[in-house]
Amino acid sequence: MAQLIFFTGPMNSGKSTLALQTDFTETQAGRSGRVFSRDDRAGEATLSSRIGLEQPAIEVTDELDFWSYVIRELTQGRRVDYLICDEAHFYTPDHIDQLARVVDELQLDVYCFAILTDFRTELFPATRRLVELCDRMELLQVRPRCWCGEPATHNARTVDGVMVTEGDQVMVGDVVPSEDRVVAYEVLCRRHHRRRMTAAVAAVTMNPEPLPFE
Known part of the structure; x- marks a missing residue:
């Protein structure tokens, strides 16, 4: 049975690396995705x-319809056995419904990789x-660490x-937007996220662990 599988974890947990590995493994088995x-x-x-691996991909836009795309590929005689969907947190809910339909009605495996x-x-x-x-949600076993x-x-x-x-929910990090603001991301444990204590703040704070009461 085909499945819609959701692989998730915080930033730096290896989601895109696993997406690349999954595509490679499926290809080695003679499948086309x-x-x-x-x-x-x-x-x-x-x-x-982030470890330096990359490959070409199809860019997902709001206008893309996964169901129509796969049907078009199949009716034109091109083989499709599975879909790899990285950065799926940036997709729309309609995209996810389309992917579920691809799994259920076309019996194609769909692997989604996203931040929760x-x-x-x-x-x-x-x-x-x-x-x-999703049929199954998998928490990635590579766990990044807070500072x-x-x-x-x-x-x-x-x-x-x-x-x-x-601020806006979607903003790609590690960039310098036109207003010259540097936007970046960092993974933290829940405690330090609550305290807004990044590695830079901790480095300049004499007592980075305040008592948990006033």
Whole structure:
């Protein structure tokens, strides 16, 4: 039976690396798939990993309809056995419904790779829909660590080095936008995300672990 599988974990847990590995493994077995991504840090129509691996991908836009795309490929005689969907947190809920239909009605495996929550600790609309519809959700076993050494569970956004908890939900990091603000991301444990204590703040704070009461 084909499945819609949702692989998730915080930033730096190896989601894109696993997406690349999954495509390679499926290809080695003689299967033919399509690789999709959206707003990848390396640029449009690319699936890239922070460890330096990358390959071309089909860029997902709001207008893309996965069901129509796969039907068109199949009716034109091109083989499709599976879909790799990276950066799926940037997709729309409609995209996820389309992917579920591809699994159920065409019996194609769909592998989605995405962050579960945003920098505000809120679910992305697409990942909420993935949780509702997926056949299986897998938490990646590679666990990044907060600067304190504890397992990191939350993604923090910094603007000019200062952690923020407000702003647009989608903003690609490690860039310098037109207003010359440097946007970056850092993984933190829940405790330090709550305290807005990034590695930079901890480095300049005499007592980085305040008492938990006034």
